[in-house]
Amino acid sequence: MNTTTSVATSPDNTRTNGPFDQQSALKFITCGSVDDGKSTLIGRLLLDSKSVLQDQLANVSKSGEADLAQFTDGLSAEREQGITIDVAYRYFNTAERKFIIGDAPGHEQYTRNMVTAASSADAAVVLVDATKLQWQDPALSLLPQTRRHSLLCQLLRVPSIVFAVNKLDALEDAAKPETAGQATVAFTHIRGALEKFAQAAGIEVTTIVPISALKGHNVVDAAEGWCGYTGPSLLDILELLPVTPADTALPFAFPVQWVEKFSSSSDTSQGRRIFWGRVANGVAQIGQQVKVLPSGQTATVAQVLGTTRKPGIVQAGHSAGVVLDREVDVSRGDWLLAPVPPAPAAITSDDDFADTPTATSLPPSREISATVAWMDDEPLVAGRVYWALHGHRWVKARVKRVVHRLDINTLAEENADTLPANSIGHIELLLQEPIAALPFAQSRVLGSLVLVDTATHRTAGAVLVNG
């Protein structure tokens, strides 16, 4: 576990040296309990980074004081109830970078929206409300929501997790001299508890920063030495976090999104069909041997077009058009995969080979063991058949059994036959046809599916394939 501020202080990663022209927008989510100040934090980020426009400010200002939370709660039901129901996306930029914020709801009943926001996030800021904790106690316990949200982010492989300890300013009262220094004590104790929890849960923490969303300490502008913290502000940290790396090191895997027929483009040889899709793993390049799933036919990549139809080599994470060297039966939903490597016995003991990523290829299988985040109001029932979407491929999936239900606060395993809304569990699925799944821990695209209710068509479950 690394709880230092190494991201911001590493010499390779400073503002002056950083190759910012290579950076895309950072997508981050804010999570935490209701009233921990998520919306206020976002309001503060927008306000202090001068990303709020006058008319938007006027809309949320009452008696000259801006209600920062009002920037993000956009639905009338949210304003009525004073809570966030669904993910709101906000955009802002600094001189260094563009940002997309997913403001995820804190209520347990909206776990599905939190999962939605986390699935595409590069980073998560988990807010911890200092005033809700026994901060005088060095062995204090964290709130269940802090553990829950951190564990969910870890489960969904959000690459960077930042803890922001909020409302520390509320612990000190200028009119009461005896309260001086309490914020520092609180931050030290809370940081210790967060480090202990993260270590026990195996969560790698990027940094722990004390903030006051209300007053603005350490959000945009660093509050040097406040609470004994001398590191960068939250925004400084966010400016330097990496975006999610694509799975380029894995064997080539390509879900076919759309088939372009009868193209007479001069870029393609003899008007062959072009298979368009986003490269899931590896690299699309001429000469790549592929096996088509489910037909099992094999072919060689004859040509590769980039997103914008220009020939090239396309890395994982980007769209490509693939032309094969011969006519094979390929349609939307099929996968083009690097052939499965020879059996382990055929691999030499040479070190160069032992580490090759092909060793992680799995043959397609009809049986999957997975972790599922259940999102539908109708519980998941063992024995029921759902639609499963993997890449662009729809297959029927029967829930063979619920192995465990996980205690959402600790991830401890409990016996169960069903999974109610907003719960997480381990299940076994039997698919109508084999799919090329890899563990989610290795490949986001090959390791993720959604389950859809066959009757209502509601998106019911987020499936993460287990190793």
Next chain:
Amino acid sequence: MNTRTPPELLQAMTTHHRPDHLSNAHLDALEEETIFVLREVAAAFERPTLLFSGGKDSLVMLKCAEKAFGTPATGGKIPYPLLMIDTGHNFHEVTDFRDFRAKELGADLIVRSVEDSMARGTVRLAHPGESRNVHQSVTLLEAIEEFRFDALIGGARRDEEKARAKERIFSHRDSFGQWQPKDQRPELWTLFNTKLQPGEHFRVFPISNWTELDVWQYIEREQIALPSLYYTHKREVVERKGLLVPVTELTPLKPGEVAELRDVRFRTVGDITCTCPVESLAATPEQIVHETLAADVSERGATRMDDKTSEASMEKRKKDGYF
């Protein structure tokens, strides 16, 4: 942004070192996402259509569609028709441009008009001068029924407005065309659940994650041609409640008002009766990028009269089937 950027400052901004790090990698990622969504619609639906008004957002989408599917010149074609719901109160510069671009790309263009709905009696105005903008929903739903569209691609952006900020990229609509903001389908990774019951449809927003600034940076980078209204021109306007109202046949002067000739441009072009220009001398996309970076009023705040009535007006209209 109703304070005009002075010419010398505009000149200085233009020659100033460009923040290039904010453009290319980020624009590539946005373009990639948009193309991915445009292809997904082509593949997943039977009768999709792309809403195309001739405005800047729809021109950006069309540029991405051109890259995704090719043009007649490259042997490809956008595999769905373009659809415009015409209030009859559009700037002719914009509708002319719309027709020109559709023809240039060999795309099928369907136009359905609010006036036809009025003639059918399905749209009734409260008073003759009422904005027809809100009534587009009726005509749109009639077009959906007529053509049995199952996916309508729109150029809305999440940065435009708070209710939009909450909407999914693939936004499910029931058989009344209604949006259920409290009951949206979770959208995980890029696994889009496009399953429909009969009578339902999707609204799809491929440029959800673009901001006004991104749109202008992309227009600059790709050299996308726009209707002339987007750039500085002299126009008769009258100032009302801080907005510059264009003086036209549809929006005449009120008694006692005097028209002024000012240098203006439009940040958004829509129904004449509710779209206002801003004061500006910006004549190129690059200059507009700089003005946008310096702007202190949002696109809607500066230009739209109809959103000022209520905080929740867009949410309510969307629930009623508005785009």
